[in-house]
Amino acid sequence: MRLLIKGGRLIDPFNHIDAIQDLLVEDGKIRSRGNALDDSGCEIIDASGKIVCPGFIDIHVHLREPGFEYKEDIASGTRAAACGGFTTVCCMPNTEPVIDNEAVVGFVREKARKVGIVNVLPVGSISKKQAGLELSEIAELVTAGCVAISDDGKPVMKANIMRNALDYAKMFGLPVLSHCEDLNLVNGGLMHEGYYSTIYGLRGIPAAAEEVMVARDIILARLTGGHLHICHASTAGSMALVRQAKAEGLNVTCEVTPHHLTLSDEIIDGYDADTKVNPPLRSEEHLLALREALLDGTVDCIATDHAPHHFEAKDCEYELAACGISGLETAIAVIMDKLVRPGLLDIKDMVKLFTSGPAGVMGIDKGSLEEGKSADITIIDSEIVKTVDPRTFKSKGRNTPYKGMELQGWPCMTLVNGVLVAQNGEIVLKK
Incomplete structure (x- = not known):
């Protein structure tokens, strides 16, 4: 499976990266980073205006x-x-x-x-x-x-x-x-x-x-x-x-x-x-x-x-x-x-x-977008504004002092081993 995350702001402190780049994922691994990557046979995620980070x-x-x-x-x-x-x-x-x-x-x-x-x-x-x-x-x-x-x-x-x-x-x-x-x-x-x-x-x-x-x-x-x-x-x-x-x-x-x-x-x-x-x-x-x-x-x-x-x-x-x-x-x-x-x-x-x-x-081998590493990726939309509502939590615990508080800047996509598991606060992976 090939996945191309296009046009996002890649921030990877481990590799000192902060740039608008594409990210190619193949078979659950980070395959390459750069601009104008070949998207043939790829599923495309448009990350324009969003922040693409290591998981x-x-x-x-x-x-x-x-x-x-x-x-x-x-x-x-x-x-x-x-x-x-x-x-x-x-x-x-x-x-x-x-x-x-x-x-x-x-x-x-x-x-x-x-x-x-x-x-x-x-x-x-x-x-x-x-x-x-x-x-x-x-x-x-x-x-x-x-x-x-x-x-x-x-x-x-x-x-x-x-x-x-x-x-x-x-x-x-x-x-x-x-x-x-x-x-x-x-x-x-x-x-x-x-x-x-x-x-x-x-x-x-x-x-x-x-x-x-x-x-x-x-x-x-x-x-x-x-x-x-x-x-x-x-x-x-x-x-x-x-x-x-x-x-x-x-x-x-x-x-x-x-x-x-x-x-x-x-x-x-x-x-x-x-x-x-x-x-x-x-x-x-x-x-x-x-x-x-x-x-x-x-x-x-x-x-x-x-x-x-x-x-x-x-x-x-x-x-x-x-x-x-x-x-x-x-x-x-x-x-x-x-x-x-x-x-x-x-x-x-x-x-x-x-x-x-x-x-x-x-001491774990995580936390970077280095080529060859597991494609664990977090994508953040800094423009999303939501009010914290514990009733929507996937956790059984609803105990939060932030309830009712309006916050701006939320994760919008979470990928584990190259697979999209959550999007906009909802689980998309069936397991």
């Missing part, structure tokens, strides 16, 4: 299967990813049973092969059952197909466990994805500790609860030489620590989420449980520090931390509500509208943060 990658997604299929499953989660413009997702291990052994990894990979419509890469747990007491069999997880290890959803409170995880993971070239949170400092908090937590009468979570664990894990990365990746970094202090670690030459990377880049704790005034997330939405000063870190290269990638929940988990008092935002279907539009369109983030940098950036963190 977007989300390295932090909760697909919930096995065990919590009422929140999300691999079929619904990958459809949400495709409609959101993502061609590859890395799924977190806080399932039931936990992804801590070969059998569960095998289940996830086989289920993804059968019903998934984007690439699914499993992340194994650092500790058995995510209990934080004993390391998982890391070699077994690598052999089974895991691309990283993490206890995301729970912090690794024991420093010796994290040290050993970094040591063992280093032998396999595996990143350790750290959920940085000191539970003793969290102490039952519900939102960021500061002015608005006082005004709204909710117990606060200090920025230090994240920062002391970021500092600890960076010290352990220095000790071991392992690859430490900070998940969902949310504070100015975390950015300063990561920036310093990078300057020192340590193998430390980090991600930020669209919601921490665009929403502050002020919006919690209505006690809408869809604003409850972990780490919490921070104050304006932290939000601005994250944006600054995007520009100076401290942040390696944007990841959604897609955390879908069933209706009842959010339709309750703020104190009782589950933490998490269903973010796959809105992430690109949020960044396009809130950062790129106002000129706060260059479109080329935005594409890098969703493509070669996350691919580099995870």
